Amino acid sequence: MAKKIRTRYAPSPTGKMHVGNLRTALYEYLIAKHEGGDFILRIEDTDQERYVEGALDIIYRTLEEAGLKHDEGPDKDGGYGPYVQSERQNSGIYLEYAKMLIDKGEAYYCFCDKERLDSLKHVVAGKEISIYDKHCLHLSKEEIEEKLNAGVPYVIRQNNPTEGTTTFDDEIYGEITVSNEELDDMILIKSDGYPTYNFANVIDDHLMEITHVVRGNEYISSSPKYQRLYEAFGWEPPKYVHLPLITDENHKKLSKRCGHSSFEDLVEQGFLPEAIVNFIALLGWSPEDNTEIFNLEQLTKMFDYHHINKSPAVFDMVKLRWMNGEYIKAMDNERFYELAEPYLKKVVKRDVDTHKILDLVKTRIEVFPDIEALVDFFEELPDYDIAMYTHKKMKTNSENSLEVLKELLPILEKHDDYSVDSLHDLIMNYISEKGIKNGQGLWPVRTAVSGKQMTPGGAFEIMEILGKEESLRRIRVGIEKLSAS
C-alpha cells in the first residue's frame, strides 16, 4: 500500500490571504483529501520583520471560511510539532541540521559583511545581481574558530558544486535540469540565527514527512537548490507539484489593489466563500466531465492533480461574478434573506415586506451589493423624466400614458386587495375592455409606480409591495407630471 499522502500549507503571517495562496492551499488540501491523506498547516514566520499582527487569525479564519480543514497545525497537534517555525527554531533544530551539512562539506560559515557583499553586486539590465564568490569557503578551521569565538556575525551558506547539473522531477512540469554553475550558495541560516525559508522548508517538509510539496511556480527556480539539500542530507525528495501563476487581466502577477487580491476583500465585495473556492479551483485545473459548479466535497472526489495546467491563468472577475450569481440563485431562501437583508435595509427603510422584494431580486444579482441600486425606488420615488413614458415597442407616449393612468386611478382607488393576483385581474380586465396591448397599459403603470426604466418585478409586484396608499400616490404624481407637460 502506498504511503499516506501528506501535504502542507505553509503561509507566512504577513497579512491578508492572497487568492493565489488560497488556491495553493486548496490544491494542497485536495491532493491530500482526494486520496484520504492529511493536510497540514505550518506557519513560516522566520522573517520577524515582515510579521504582521493578526495575520495568524486571518489565516485560520480564511481556511475555515473556505472549508479547508487542516488535520494538523499549531492548534492541532499530530505528533509532528511544533508547527510554527519560530517555535521549532527555539529548539535549535535548524542550526543543528546546518551543522550536519557543514560537517559533510555541504555548507560553510560565511563572515562577509555588508560592504563586501555589496561589492559583489553588479547591475545588469537595470537589476541588481549578486552571486556569492565562495570567499569564506576557503577559511581555515582556525580562522573560523577565531571569528566564532570573537563573536563575528555569520551566516551559513549552502556549498553548491560549480560543475555538472542538478535535476529534479516535477509532477506537472516534468524533469527540470539546471547547470550547477547557476546555483548560488544561498544562505541557510541568517545572522539572526533564524533559518531562511529556503532551508527551513526543506528541513520541516522532511521532518513532517510531507509527501507532496505543492507551491506556486515562482519556486521552480529555487527547487534545484532544494534538491541539492535533499541530496546532501541523503534524504528522499518529496514529489514536487508546482502550480501555474494566477495573473490579472494584463497578465501580470496579481497586484495588491486591483480588487481581487485577497479572499477577505472578495468576501467584503459580496462574494460567497463557496463561489470563490469553486472559481479558483478552475484556475489551472478542470474536471474531466466539464462540470463547473461544484462544492468542496464534489471537488475533492473529482480532483486529480495530474490534470493541472502549466500555463498561467487570468483571474476573471466577470466570470467570478457570474458564478457567484449562480450560487445565489441556487441558495435556499432562508440563507438568502439573511445574507441579503442588510444590503436591502441600507436603502429601504420604509415598512415593507422585505422578503417579497428580495424574492424579486434573487435572480437579478450577481453579488449582494447589486441589490442597493435595484431596490432604491421602493424607498423613494425618483424624480424621473416623463420621456420614460414613451416606449416605442410598448407603443406608449405621454398622451396615451396619461390617459391610462387617469382611467385606472379611480378603479384602483376603489380596489382594496393589493395582492398581485387581484391587481392582475383588475388591470388586465381594464386592458382587455379598452382593447389595448398589455404593454400599453402596464408600461405607464410600472413607470409611474417606480420612476425607473428598469425594475425588478413588474407593475403588480411593485404595487403589492408598495401597498395601496403609496401606489396611488405615485400614480397621482405621474398624472401630475404628464399633465404639466
Place this chain on the structure above:
RNA sequence: GGCUCGUUGGUCAAGCGGUUAAGACGUCGCCCUCUCACGGCGAAAUCAGCGGUUCGAUUCCGCUACGAGCUGCCA
C-alpha cells in the same frame, strides 16, 4: 543580462498524430415577456510564427517572437 517555465477564441479551458478543434464566461441576435433579469435557442471568435519528423501535425523536435517567474540574511 543569465537561468527556468509557458503560449488553443477577449477570458477560463477540453484535446494528448487523423476531430466539422468540446464546453463555460463575456459579446451579439432571436424567443419568452408590462421593463430588467431568469430561462430557452442560435451566431461570431482560437491552435503565436517559421522550419523539421511523419502518409498526416494543435498534438513530437528545433529555432524565433512574445509573456512570466527567479536572480534577497522575503517567502
